[in-house]
Amino acid sequence: MHGYSATKNEYGKRMRRIEGQVRGIARMIDEDVYCIDVLTQVSAVTRALQGVAIGLTEDHLSHCVANAARSSPEEGEEKIQEAAQAIARLVRS
Amino acid sequence: MHGYSATKNEYGKRMRRIEGQVRGIARMIDEDVYCIDVLTQVSAVTRALQGVAIGLTEDHLSHCVANAARSSPEEGEEKIQEAAQAIARLVRS
Amino acid sequence: MHGYSATKNEYGKRMRRIEGQVRGIARMIDEDVYCIDVLTQVSAVTRALQGVAIGLTEDHLSHCVANAARSSPEEGEEKIQEAAQAIARLVRS
Amino acid sequence: MHGYSATKNEYGKRMRRIEGQVRGIARMIDEDVYCIDVLTQVSAVTRALQGVAIGLTEDHLSHCVANAARSSPEEGEEKIQEAAQAIARLVRS
Numbered sequence: 001m002h003g004y005s006a007t008k009n010e011y012g013k014r015m016r017r018i019e020g021q022v023r024g025i026a027r028m029i030d031e032d033v034y035c036i037d038v039l040t041q042v043s044a045v046t047r048a049l050q051g052v053a054i055g056l057t058e059d060h061l062s063h064c065v066a067n068a069a070r071s072s073p074e075e076g077e078e079k080i081q082e083a084a085q086a087i088a089r090l091v092r093s
Numbered sequence: 094m095h096g097y098s099a100t101k102n103e104y105g106k107r108m109r110r111i112e113g114q115v116r117g118i119a120r121m122i123d124e125d126v127y128c129i130d131v132l133t134q135v136s137a138v139t140r141a142l143q144g145v146a147i148g149l150t151e152d153h154l155s156h157c158v159a160n161a162a163r164s165s166p167e168e169g170e171e172k173i174q175e176a177a178q179a180i181a182r183l184v185r186s
Numbered sequence: 187m188h189g190y191s192a193t194k195n196e197y198g199k200r201m202r203r204i205e206g207q208v209r210g211i212a213r214m215i216d217e218d219v220y221c222i223d224v225l226t227q228v229s230a231v232t233r234a235l236q237g238v239a240i241g242l243t244e245d246h247l248s249h250c251v252a253n254a255a256r257s258s259p260e261e262g263e264e265k266i267q268e269a270a271q272a273i274a275r276l277v278r279s
Numbered sequence: 280m281h282g283y284s285a286t287k288n289e290y291g292k293r294m295r296r297i298e299g300q301v302r303g304i305a306r307m308i309d310e311d312v313y314c315i316d317v318l319t320q321v322s323a324v325t326r327a328l329q330g331v332a333i334g335l336t337e338d339h340l341s342h343c344v345a346n347a348a349r350s351s352p353e354e355g356e357e358k359i360q361e362a363a364q365a366i367a368r369l370v371r372s
Contacts, residue, residue: 015119026108035153042146043182053135058270060128066262069255076252084244089136151363162348169345177337201305212294221339228332229368239321246314275322
């Protein structure tokens, strides 16, 4: 059981929609669609992925991190370090 | 013919790889992989998409925008405004 | 007392360095320095600010959020919602 | 003369406002303001810096890059490569 288990289906749907958008961009490139229109779609997919990442981070804090913090300060701190590194990767990407 | 036409196949390959990565994330979520590992993959896909966007932007400047600037100042300025808006969407996403 | 209190002086120093960099960019613009060199500095300051934000987020999770989670599930959840919104703003900016 | 010369004063004003915001964040940290409120301000300054960067990029394309493209394909391409690298740094930061 992980943070996102309760909303797993919702994330599954969002990822399949993103997969369809990525396939759509590949098709746009194949059909020589105007560069700017391709770029607009790439920005949209990037934002959709960030939305998934933000949701997963929140679920992870609510479950794994909060449980670890209640279990012991050491376990809490370990999970928080790990979460902070994942957040840093998201902020910097 | 657009900016990316000469390197269309390369972009096609990159988008198919990204599509595979997105499908991999959907599978990770379905198989209850640890949230932090899912987040690491989401960051990797976001960076891969940004790489495609940066390449498309450069190709667009090299072809469509440079041609328009050589054609007339007005056409050049119009294409630059449009490119600047696309760049703004990328920077802000 | 907040998450960053123990390392307050360190953050104070980083912010003063960033302030100096921002003033340096204003001077570069005033002295007509080449646009690309100004942009390089703006990217450097943006990254420095993100570094401060990531540090503050980690400290906040380690102190305020972990304490709230230990105090009660409700308080923990409230702090986590609030932190997740701040993280979303960072990721999207 | 660079791309931003005509609007130099406007950029000067924006950078001084950002400098004031950065100083405000240093003061918030010094006065132990709640972490989340500090983070909100850091996100606002990051967005303001991105706005300056986007404006400078547009001005650079409209002037330096467009002039180089009109001057010769080689000069145009050189400036576009340079601009694309600066845009990549902005997108990735």
